[in-house]
Amino acid sequence: MGRLKQKGKAGAAKAYITRSSAVKKLQCSLADFRRLCILKGIFPREPRNRKRANKGSSAPTSFYYAKDIAYLAHEPVLKKLREHKTFAKKLSRAIGRGEWSSAKSLEENKPVYRLDHIIKERYPTFIDAVRDIDDALCMIFLFASLPADGKIATSLIENCSRLASEWQLYVMHTHALRKIFLSIKGVYYQAEIMDQTVTWLVPYQFTQNIPADVDVRVMLTFLELYQTLLGFVFFKLYTDAGLVYPPPRDSEKDETGAGVGAFRLQEATSSQHINGLKTKEVEVNGKRVSSKEVRQTIKSISTGESGDGDIDMLDADPTAAEDDEEFVPQPSAANPEEAAALPTLKTLAALPQSGSSKLFAPYTFWLSRETSRPIFEFIVRSFGGRLGWPESSGSGSPFDETDESITHVIIDRPLVKRPNETRAERERRARRKCVQPQWVVDCINAGRILLEEPYMQGKILPPHLSPFGDRADAYDPTVGLQGQEHDMEDEEEEAEEVGAEDGDVGEGEEQQAVKPEQAALKAAAEAEDEAALRAAELEAEAAGVDYGTFEKEARKAQKKSKKATAQEEGEGKGEGEMNKMMMSKRQRKLYERMKHGEKKRATERENLEEKRRAIEKENRRRAKS
Numbered sequence: 001m002g003r004l005k006q007k008g009k010a011g012a013a014k015a016y017i018t019r020s021s022a023v024k025k026l027q028c029s030l031a032d033f034r035r036l037c038i039l040k041g042i043f044p045r046e047p048r049n050r051k052r053a054n055k056g057s058s059a060p061t062s063f064y065y066a067k068d069i070a071y072l073a074h075e076p077v078l079k080k081l082r083e084h085k086t087f088a089k090k091l092s093r094a095i096g097r098g099e100w101s102s103a104k105s106l107e108e109n110k111p112v113y114r115l116d117h118i119i120k121e122r123y124p125t126f127i128d129a130v131r132d133i134d135d136a137l138c139m140i141f142l143f144a145s146l147p148a149d150g151k152i153a154t155s156l157i158e159n160c161s162r163l164a165s166e167w168q169l170y171v172m173h174t175h176a177l178r179k180i181f182l183s184i185k186g187v188y189y190q191a192e193i194m195d196q197t198v199t200w201l202v203p204y205q206f207t208q209n210i211p212a213d214v215d216v217r218v219m220l221t222f223l224e225l226y227q228t229l230l231g232f233v234f235f236k237l238y239t240d241a242g243l244v245y246p247p248p249r250d251s252e253k254d255e256t257g258a259g260v261g262a263f264r265l266q267e268a269t270s271s272q273h274i275n276g277l278k279t280k281e282v283e284v285n286g287k288r289v290s291s292k293e294v295r296q297t298i299k300s301i302s303t304g305e306s307g308d309g310d311i312d313m314l315d316a317d318p319t320a321a322e323d324d325e326e327f328v329p330q331p332s333a334a335n336p337e338e339a340a341a342l343p344t345l346k347t348l349a350a351l352p353q354s355g356s357s358k359l360f361a362p363y364t365f366w367l368s369r370e371t372s373r374p375i376f377e378f379i380v381r382s383f384g385g386r387l388g389w390p391e392s393s394g395s396g397s398p399f400d401e402t403d404e405s406i407t408h409v410i411i412d413r414p415l416v417k418r419p420n421e422t423r424a425e426r427e428r429r430a431r432r433k434c435v436q437p438q439w440v441v442d443c444i445n446a447g448r449i450l451l452e453e454p455y456m457q458g459k460i461l462p463p464h465l466s467p468f469g470d471r472a473d474a475y476d477p478t479v480g481l482q483g484q485e486h487d488m489e490d491e492e493e494e495a496e497e498v499g500a501e502d503g504d505v506g507e508g509e510e511q512q513a514v515k516p517e518q519a520a521l522k523a524a525a526e527a528e529d530e531a532a533l534r535a536a537e538l539e540a541e542a543a544g545v546d547y548g549t550f551e552k553e554a555r556k557a558q559k560k561s562k563k564a565t566a567q568e569e570g571e572g573k574g575e576g577e578m579n580k581m582m583m584s585k586r587q588r589k590l591y592e593r594m595k596h597g598e599k600k601r602a603t604e605r606e607n608l609e610e611k612r613r614a615i616e617k618e619n620r621r622r623a624k625s
Helices: 019-026 030-040 066-072 076-097 100-108 116-122 126-131 134-144 154-174 216-240 251-255 270-275 291-306 318-324 345-350 373-382 423-431 437-446 477-501 507-526 530-542 547-581 585-624
Strands: 016-018 063-065 177-182 187-193 196-202 281-284 287-290 364-367 386-388 408-410 433-435
Touching: 016 019, 016 066, 019 030, 019 063, 019 066, 030 066, 030 076, 030 116, 030 216, 063 066, 076 100, 116 216, 126 196, 126 216, 134 154, 134 196, 134 216, 154 216, 154 373, 177 373, 177 437, 364 373, 373 386, 373 437, 433 437, 530 547
Parallel strands: 364 386, 364 408, 408 433
Antiparallel strands: 016 063, 177 187, 187 196, 281 287
16 A cells, blocks of 8 residues: 555645745744845746645735745844844834943944855856846946935945946946947947846936835845845956956045046056955964965975975066967878967957947047936947036036047037127037937947938937847838838839820820729739728729729739639648647647737838838928929
């Protein structure tokens, strides 16, 4: 006889646990449980059978893996949260009794937890951390633009602003910015860091308000994790680039609104790098021995065996080791004349960088006061350009408006004539090109310098397309414009041919009388809706075709067209149905969802193209009238 299983002791009932049971098991509040789940990356799970997982009950609840909850039970942060709960009780009791010295002592010894071990657990390698900083950057830039109130502390916003400036400084220094898109929500940036694509959103500089229906506590918990993560990532990035982290900040410039310009990048020297190494001490035979002494002993032993004398490896030239590790091509046994040519780190580093990273290096920009200085300072400096701005936009401009090296003026106001303009100002304005802000972004997305004429001050701008739309069947307004231009050229050529043939007599007139009728019948056969059919009917009436004849011929043509289309669709549909029969149920549903998405995108594209054609047709009609 097999072993009997008790109900609720195996299967889904044992693998899952409800949220209330988890809170009771961990002996913490619901807010602390929610914070722990966010920090550790634990989220609710959906069992296949909710009734079995809930031990026969059908009440709505959230489920978690029982193993995840057991994993949380050993978390050091949970211990600190319990200590903080005890601290809060003692502090309130001391304040209620008026024991101010005890309250002050308790406040000084308040329990504080750290998240360093959680970062190391969730991101085993540095590439994993870089790959996951998209949300962290979006959250940091969001809180940097929020106002300080009772829910958000001023120190928190200052820390977010500092982290945002440090990230922008690194991207500008390494020229890692690749794509930009100006959207309604804000500015989307995309950079390439350690061969990883990082995309983040920066809101515009408007007055932000915190909605009442947003739980700020949850966002602050995420922000707490993201601040620790970005601190680790930025330290590694700055150290690998040979820079001091954190970068020194000039408080005077920061108070005058310098923004990113208040920070100064400083290269790390070898002595600073050596001093930054932490020395650990251990006790051996009653003596304290540091890790530095251990390293020096190992080096002396290795140098003594080689007979080269005492050499301090810390002061040795680091390039010597790199030269020893350089790959030497060896001739192959099959072809001795041809040497092996494999790329190495040195050869890859010696390759020329992409020209788009220094796109604006030959140009100097002046920023008008109505444009956003933080956005375009970051963009222009990331691509090697120089940028100046008026005093009203903040301090720290490297040059003023009268500088002769200015080639472009980024301006976003309508064109207005200046009656009191001097001759020098008129000549200076003639030498410079006044472009709208979209020109800078479109040049970066295109990877080259575009013509300034369509982006000049006061002109209607071309469509600003998202550089992140890599779908092949996506609607492209520029392609529609080109096709429309070709259609206009064809119409003009046809009009010229018709005008030339009007002078001929004889057989040409009979052929000319037949062509409109055939064209009207063809248009009636290809008509897909009532509007197109009505247009074909008007064309036939203008060509002198009788309504009864037109209706009869149009019905025949439409029947033939529908029959041919149905036959083609039937053949393709029959083959598709046969293929679907060979699929599993899961594959069939996935295939149907894919087809539904393709059909939906095709319909959207056709609607946009139809609207574009109607707008262009209306514009041509107005231009002729």
